[in-house]
Every structure is written in C-alpha cells, then in structure tokens.
Amino acid sequence: MDTFESEIKNFLQKWPETEFVDLVFTDINATPRGKRIPVNALKKVVNGVPLPVSTITLSNAGSVIEEAGLGEALGEPDHICMPIPGTLTPTANPSVAQLLLSMMDSSGEKPSRLFIRNVLEQILDTLHKDGKYPVIALELEFYLVDKKRAENGLVRPAHNPTKNRQEKDTAVYDIDSLDDYAAFLSDLNTAAQKQDLNTSGALSESAPGQFEINFNHTDDVLKACDQLIFAKRLIRQVAHQHNFDVTFMAKPFAHEAGNGQHIHMSVVDEHGENLFSNSNGDASPLFYQTLAAMIHAIPSSIALLCPNVNSYRRFSLGSYTPTKADWGENHRGVALRIPMSDSSNRRIEHRIAGADVNPYVLASVVLSSVLAAPHFTPEQCPPPLSKNAASIPTRMSDALAELEQGEFGQYLSEEFIHIYSACKQSELTEFETAVTPLEVEWMLHTA
Structure with a gap:
C-alpha cells in the first residue's frame, strides 16, 4: 500500500489545513455512511477499517434491515473495509477531507460480492x-x-x-x-x-x-x-x-x-x-x-x-x-x-x-x-x-x-x-x- 501512503503525503502537502478525514462507506442506497477520524490517524487506514457487514443493508432511515440476514442473525460481524485509491479528496469544509472505502469478504482476502462497487469492478x-x-x-x-x-x-x-x-x-x-x-x-x-x-x-x-x-x-x-x-x-x-x-x-x-x-x-x-x-x-x-x-x-x-x-x-x-x-x-x-x-x-x-x-x-x-x-x-x-x-x-x-x-x-x-x-x-x-x-x-x- 505504498501507493496509498504516497497519496496521503501528496494530499496533505496540497491541503495542509486538513484536520479530519471522513471515511465514507456507501450502503445499498449509495447513502454515505462511515466515521470521522483525525488526519494523523489516516495512515492506520492502510490496514483497513472494521465496519459491520450489515452496514450495506441500511434502510433510507438508517436502520439495519434484518430481513437481509446480515444483522442480528449473524451477530453483527465486522468486515474489513479498505481505502479506494485515488478517492482522498477535500470537501466543502476546508478542515475536512474524505476517503471512500470498499468492503472485503469475511476472509478479508477478496472483495465482497455483496458490495455493488466490487460487482461493477468485476463486470468491467x-x-x-x-x-x-x-x-x-x-x-x-x-x-x-x-x-x-x-x-x-x-x-x-x-x-x-x-x-x-x-x-x-x-x-x-x-x-x-x-x-x-x-x-x-x-x-x-x-x-x-x-x-x-x-x-x-x-x-x-x-x-x-x-x-x-x-x-x-x-x-x-x-x-x-x-x-x-x-x-x-x-x-x-x-x-x-x-x-x-x-x-x-x-x-x-x-x-x-x-x-x-x-x-x-x-x-x-x-x-x-x-x-x-x-x-x-x-x-x-x-x-x-x-x-x-x-x-x-x-x-x-x-x-x-x-x-x-x-x-x-x-x-x-x-x-x-x-x-x-x-x-x-x-x-x-x-x-x-x-x-x-x-x-x-x-x-x-x-x-x-x-x-x-x-x-x-x-x-x-x-x-x-x-x-x-x-x-x-x-x-x-x-x-x-x-x-x-x-x-x-x-x-x-x-x-x-x-x-x-x-x-x-x-x-x-x-x-x-x-x-x-x-x-x-x-x-x-x-x-x-x-x-x-x-x-x-x-x-x-x-x-
């Protein structure tokens, strides 16, 4: 992930006023979900971010849809979400940047077929x-x-x-x-x-x-x-x-x-x-x-x-x-x-x-x-x-x-x-x- 570390370095040189980064994960409706971290913690993201797999199946109201079978039935397990290269960008708030995440499967080795961006990548x-x-x-x-x-x-x-x-x-x-x-x-x-x-x-x-x-x-x-x-x-x-x-x-x-x-x-x-x-x-x-x-x-x-x-x-x-x-x-x-x-x-x-x-x-x-x-x-x-x-x-x-x-x-x-x-x-x-x-x-x- 040396490329991602170089991306971070280049970004902060261009946008030194950045204090926080929004780690953005899109659910099944493409609604941005995630968490905000201090910019000095960004390098840790290279190893992935744990998020519940049920995050994919959030409703428009933001609740887990249990009928999809990824919530309580599985015990709300985490999957590792990896940073998507090239998506570290500024936002309308000068002190906050953003970065897209992509979810891996339960093994942590392959992109999850539940996450539609990964499906699109395979089609391509x-x-x-x-x-x-x-x-x-x-x-x-x-x-x-x-x-x-x-x-x-x-x-x-x-x-x-x-x-x-x-x-x-x-x-x-x-x-x-x-x-x-x-x-x-x-x-x-x-x-x-x-x-x-x-x-x-x-x-x-x-x-x-x-x-x-x-x-x-x-x-x-x-x-x-x-x-x-x-x-x-x-x-x-x-x-x-x-x-x-x-x-x-x-x-x-x-x-x-x-x-x-x-x-x-x-x-x-x-x-x-x-x-x-x-x-x-x-x-x-x-x-x-x-x-x-x-x-x-x-x-x-x-x-x-x-x-x-x-x-x-x-x-x-x-x-x-x-x-x-x-x-x-x-x-x-x-x-x-x-x-x-x-x-x-x-x-x-x-x-x-x-x-x-x-x-x-x-x-x-x-x-x-x-x-x-x-x-x-x-x-x-x-x-x-x-x-x-x-x-x-x-x-x-x-x-x-x-x-x-x-x-x-x-x-x-x-x-x-x-x-x-x-x-x-x-x-x-x-x-x-x-x-x-x-x-x-x-x-x-x-x-």
Whole structure:
C-alpha cells in the first residue's frame, strides 16, 4: 500500500489545513455512511477499517434491515473495509477531507460480492478481457428547496435569492435562473474543481429551482461513479452554506418534473475505436445487439434502477420520462435514446433511472447488457419507437417481482440481488403499512 501512503503525503502537502478525514462507506442506497477520524490517524487506514457487514443493508432511515440476514442473525460481524485509491479528496469544509472505502469478504482476502462497487469492478474486468472498454457520462438532476417544510410535511420550492420570492415558474434552460443562483453555482463549481470532479457545467432544468450537473465522458467507470457520490455530497454541503436544502428525490413535487440520473454509454476497443460503429460509419452489429439486450432487460431491471416508492411517481406521459421499453434516435420520450452524433461518438443514453439510483447499480445494469449482447442478434433489436414495446413496470411491487424472475443474478451476483430484494421488499412493506393524511381525508367520514 505504498501507493496509498504516497497519496496521503501528496494530499496533505496540497491541503495542509486538513484536520479530519471522513471515511465514507456507501450502503445499498449509495447513502454515505462511515466515521470521522483525525488526519494523523489516516495512515492506520492502510490496514483497513472494521465496519459491520450489515452496514450495506441500511434502510433510507438508517436502520439495519434484518430481513437481509446480515444483522442480528449473524451477530453483527465486522468486515474489513479498505481505502479506494485515488478517492482522498477535500470537501466543502476546508478542515475536512474524505476517503471512500470498499468492503472485503469475511476472509478479508477478496472483495465482497455483496458490495455493488466490487460487482461493477468485476463486470468491467470481464469486459476488458474481451477487448471491450465502456465509456460513460452521467447526468444528475436535483432541486434546491426551502429548508422549511410545508405544513403538510412536503417540500417547498426554493426561495429565489435574487427575486426574493419562492420559485413558481417553469422555464426550461433558463439562463437568468443561473444568474439568480450565481453565488451558489460559483461556490459549487469552485469546490468541484478542488475535488477534481469531471464536470462540464450546470444548467437550469425544466422546473423551478431544478438544476442539472453534467459529467464528461470517461473510460474510468468506477471513478465516474465515485465522483457522483462525492458530487451529491458536495451539492448538499454547498446548498446548506447558502441556506438551501437540496433533494435528489425522483419526484419531490407532484406536478413538476422529476429528477433523473441519465447515463450515456459507448464501447471502444483497446485503440479507442468506437465498437458501436462500423468502419463505414454505420451502426455496428454490437450496437443493435446491445440495444436488444438492454430492451430485453428493462422489465427485470426496473427495481434496481428505481429503488424507492417515490421513484415510480416520476413515470408519466408528457414529462419526458419513459413509459415503454423502447428506443429512438434523437427522441427524449424513449427509454433508450440515441443522441445526435457521428460514428466516433455513437452512444446510447439510458434514461430510466431517477436521481435516487445508486450509480454503481445503474452502471452495473447498463454494462451487463454489453455482457449479454452476444446472446442476441442484431435482428432481435426492435424497430425504433415500436408500438409493440412492453410497458415499464410503474409499481414497486411489480418491479420487485420482475427482478426476482429475471437473470441479473448471473451478472450482478446472486448474493447482491438477494440482499437488495430483501431490503427493498422490507421498505415497501413498511411504506404500505403507514397511514397517510390523504387516506384519512378521503375515508375518515366516508368509510
């Protein structure tokens, strides 16, 4: 681990004001968990950090989901979590740095197949051995919102700091909105540069107080997902400094656009040539085979791409969210969009997931279709905008049933699919047993 010790030395030379380091471990929802240590204890991390294996299966509320079988049933055993090289970075707090951890198996010798980042790494290793090198770019949407909730507990739109009123007007790609939030965006951009985040700018999205941050294309898929974890954390930190709250909920407002997390993907060979294009510039057989594999996988992958009950509220006609397992060129209403491009950057934009998705899960699902592509022929790819396209499951219970019947276990590991299904079924059950204000209003005096 001499490389990691050199990383520490170089980091502290660049950021000598660092006093503490957040050791960040992401659970099944990609929520950052972990502990804060003094910076002088950082060198000890080279030997690993013990954390309960049940940390993987924490709910959105932060409780261990016992149904996954990693908690009390096992006696809450620790597994060793190792530092991920290249992830020691500053945060929005000048005195605090951060470092990502990855979990090992019970022997402490191999990466745990329960931890989705390790699963993604194995998918990448398999593709690389086959001479296929995925290139991805991520897009992340979010809302700045008021720190004070509405009386009914729901979120309120952000208070525009320039117009001195709450947001209410929808204006897609509104440049003036960027000016209104210039101080927040400037601080966010500065902090992103300090972290060396591979971002290409922010823009106003299609709802009041909604923004999108785009990441540049990269063939370092793991780093792209790591950076999205840090970007979400950074956006929250900077938003709080400007007296905003922020949400990555898929559908925080019933009558406004949801938050998406789109991923663009192409595949190149060892020389950087795009395998989705033939030498004459036309789409290659692999391109159509990958599309066919992706479309086939959509029904069984929805539960992975839409991890929460709120995720399914995002799907609706007329809101630029897909409702069918289809594809199309230069069309934002489909599940798989082929953006305008030449042969060298031909790519597929996967548009299903909301901003609440775990980025490692998202990348694993998308790249598993490249693994599966040889099992399909180009002729199995349906025509674009097919009227016979299957509907996307829009209820969490239906999506979980599809996941259990699907074949993702052979790509994402059966161990991970098992704990994921158990966790999400538990969360769904808890949600469905809650009594909501709406049903009380409807039924109190009419039932």
